[in-house]
Amino acid sequence: MRSTWQRRLSLTIAGWAVGLGMFFPILWMFLTSFKTEITAVATPPALFFRPTLENYAAVLERADYVAFARNSIVVSLGSTLLALALAIPAAYSMAFFPTRRTRDILLWMLSTKMLPAVGVLVPIYLLWRDFHLLDTVFGLILIDSASVLPIVVWMLFSFFREVPAVILEASRMDGASPWEELVHVLLPLCTPGIAATALLSIILCWNEAFWSLNLTTVKAATLANFTASFSSPEGLFWAKLSAASTLSIAPILVFGWLSQRQLVRGLSFGAVK
Amino acid sequence: MKGINITKSHRRFHAAPLLAPSVAFLLLWMVVPLAMTLWFSGERYNLLVPGKSAFTGWENYRSLLTHRALWLAMGNTLFLLVLVLLITLVGGTFFSILLDQDFPGRNICRLLVIAPFFIMPTVSALIWKNMLMNPVFGLFAWITHSCGLGTIEFFSHVPLLSIALIVGWEWTPFAVLILLPALQSLNPEMKEAARLDGAGPVELFYHIELPHLLRPMSIVAMMEMIFFLSLFAEIYVTTGGGPGLASTNLAYLIFRDALLGWDVGRASAGGVLAIILANIVALFFMRAVGHNLEDWD
Numbered sequence: 372m373r374s375t376w377q378r379r380l381s382l383t384i385a386g387w388a389v390g391l392g393m394f395f396p397i398l399w400m401f402l403t404s405f406k407t408e409i410t411a412v413a414t415p416p417a418l419f420f421r422p423t424l425e426n427y428a429a430v431l432e433r434a435d436y437v438a439f440a441r442n443s444i445v446v447s448l449g450s451t452l453l454a455l456a457l458a459i460p461a462a463y464s465m466a467f468f469p470t471r472r473t474r475d476i477l478l479w480m481l482s483t484k485m486l487p488a489v490g491v492l493v494p495i496y497l498l499w500r501d502f503h504l505l506d507t508v509f510g511l512i513l514i515d516s517a518s519v520l521p522i523v524v525w526m527l528f529s530f531f532r533e534v535p536a537v538i539l540e541a542s543r544m545d546g547a548s549p550w551e552e553l554v555h556v557l558l559p560l561c562t563p564g565i566a567a568t569a570l571l572s573i574i575l576c577w578n579e580a581f582w583s584l585n586l587t588t589v590k591a592a593t594l595a596n597f598t599a600s601f602s603s604p605e606g607l608f609w610a611k612l613s614a615a616s617t618l619s620i621a622p623i624l625v626f627g628w629l630s631q632r633q634l635v636r637g638l639s640f641g642a643v644k
Numbered sequence: 645m646k647g648i649n650i651t652k653s654h655r656r657f658h659a660a661p662l663l664a665p666s667v668a669f670l671l672l673w674m675v676v677p678l679a680m681t682l683w684f685s686g687e688r689y690n691l692l693v694p695g696k697s698a699f700t701g702w703e704n705y706r707s708l709l710t711h712r713a714l715w716l717a718m719g720n721t722l723f724l725l726v727l728v729l730l731i732t733l734v735g736g737t738f739f740s741i742l743l744d745q746d747f748p749g750r751n752i753c754r755l756l757v758i759a760p761f762f763i764m765p766t767v768s769a770l771i772w773k774n775m776l777m778n779p780v781f782g783l784f785a786w787i788t789h790s791c792g793l794g795t796i797e798f799f800s801h802v803p804l805l806s807i808a809l810i811v812g813w814e815w816t817p818f819a820v821l822i823l824l825p826a827l828q829s830l831n832p833e834m835k836e837a838a839r840l841d842g843a844g845p846v847e848l849f850y851h852i853e854l855p856h857l858l859r860p861m862s863i864v865a866m867m868e869m870i871f872f873l874s875l876f877a878e879i880y881v882t883t884g885g886g887p888g889l890a891s892t893n894l895a896y897l898i899f900r901d902a903l904l905g906w907d908v909g910r911a912s913a914g915g916v917l918a919i920i921l922a923n924i925v926a927l928f929f930m931r932a933v934g935h936n937l938e939d940w941d
Contacts, residue, residue: 379747382742382745382746382747383747383748383749385742386742386743386745386747386749386750386753387749387753389739389742389743389753389757390749390752390753390754390755390756390757391756393739393756393757393759393760393813393816393817394756394757394759394760396760396768396771396772396775396776396813397759397760397763397771399771399775399776399783400767400771400775403775412781414781414786415786415790416783416786457665457666457669458666460662460663460665460666461662461663461665461666461667463662464660464662464663465663476663476667480666480667480670481866481870482923482926483670483673483674484870485870485873485919485922485923485926486674486678486919486922487873487874487894487895487898487915487918487919487922488874488876488895489874489876489895489896489898489899489902489911489915489918490681490895490898490912490914490915490916490918490919491677491678491680491681491915492898492899492902492903493680493681493684493902493908493911493912494676494677494680494681494684495677497680498676498677498680517669517670517673520666520669520670521670522867524666574761574762577764578762578763578764578765580764580765580766580877581876581877594764595764595766598764598766598767598770599766609774609775609781612770612774613771613775616767616770616771619764619767620762620763620764620767623762623764624759624762624763626762627758627759627761627762628755628759628762631754631755631758634821635754635758635821635824635825
């Protein structure tokens with residue numbers, strides 16, 4: 372009896388140590404955002420202090436947070452929708468009508484992700500300039516959806532493959548067209564998988580910084596640009612940087628936490644049998 | 645794909661048009677810039693010298709390949725890839741086993757552990773660089789100082805390790821997100837049977853849990869490899885590739901050539917080499933763990 376009690380206690384301590392340890396950098400940033408710039412760099416680090424909102428006021432005054440946040444939302448949702456619209460039919464056809472080339476196509480799609488973004492930065496920049504896509508939300512959506520598309524196809528493919536073919540066959544016997552089969556049979560069956568895929572895609576697009584820093588300036592700038600504009604060390608800046616960072620990550624962190632059940636259940640890539 | 649008995653013509657009938665948009669989109673996204681990159685890589689093309697582009701053949705490649713920077717950057721890229729993969733796989737496995745146990749507050753702990761995955765790479769790098777690893781005001785400096793140890797100059801003495809630590813912190817949650825449900829899907833009766841046979845926690849791990857985790861682990865490794873081969877934001881924010889070239893990886897080297905040196909030709913040649921390296925690594929990887937991924941034949 373005593374040994375199970377001890378075991379439980381040490382497990383609890385270890386579990387919480389790991390949880391708090393991993394979360395600590397975020398917590399520390401959150402606390403710092405409520406300090407004055409002087410207390411932010413105090414040694415020994417101040418754990419107890421009188422919280423202030425002055426950093427948030429300063430950050431919101433300097434930049435139009437709402438505009439950046441709106442762009443981030445539109446870009447991550449738009450890219451995810453576009454990627455899903457392209458990927459669902461592709462994954463469906465590969466999962467249920469495989470040919471000899473299916474495997475090669477999947478691997479090829481994944482290999483496009485191996486292309487380091489900087490390797491094609493110059494051509495993309497020149498193309499985007501010529502097609503007037505620089506600093507447009509649409510231009511960024513195109514880029515982001517292309518860069519998540521392989522992962523989206525791959526995840527959907529692994530979910531679709533878990534659906535027993537018999538179910539689709541039955542609906543085909545009843546005279547359903549492939550389109551009806553996809554919309555009325557497959558999609559409802561795979562809702563958790565599709566949700567997990569969409570969640571991962573939204574998170575990746577939200578946090579994408581390379582392209583938004585290089586291809587947007589003002590009109591289509593996302594929260595990545597917003598944070599970057601506070602990252603240059605000009606005098607005392609940690610508290611303001613923390614406030615800006617908190618504002619940029621809070622929406623996606625809350626979103627991620629709320630949807631973590633779907634994410635944990637769905638992120639298996641078909642690995643859990 | 646047993647169980648589907650449809651005629652071949654039926655199969656051809658809808659497979660192609662459904663697949664085509666994705667393939668076309670990716671082809672456009674990949675082939676057009678890739679062709680342009682290949683073209684530029686054969687030219688002397690510097691944005692600071694307008695109108696002076698000329699075909700030079702292998703010149704850009706020769707200048708890159710004979711320069712020590714490229715080999716250093718390749719080494720750094722592979723070093724980071726292997727080190728961060730190790731950190732995330734070992735850490736992710738350990739955390740998953742811990743979170744799979746029953747203790748009060750495990751659901752909250754799971755939320756805390758996965759949180760870093762949702763944070764923008766630029767933001768995490770900034771937090772670590774300024775508030776934790778800063779040699780003067782950082783929390784780590786204060787801790788080592790209070791313990792009577794000297795200050796660790798993270799980014800000037802161990803830049804690659806510091807970057808690996810940050811990236812490992814960001815991506816360990818991803819491993820947990822995949823490994824934890826895999827562990828939970830393990831049949832509890834199997835564990836119970838092993839325990840009755842006298843297996844301790846270590847035997848349980850080696851003979852039951854680890855084999856079960858191999859496939860999800862290869863999936864974690866494959867997904868992470870894609871991102872780790874072109875790490876950029878973390879290096880850009882923390883060390884800027886320095887000191888010297890100590891933390892410059894291929895992605896950062898190309899960035900330096902392209903955006904800081906305006907040398908499109910050389911940067912493009914670097915891009916082509918980076919793609920070749922990525923494909924070599926991918927090939928090795930597929931050989932090593934491919935059998936864990938392939939079950940669709």
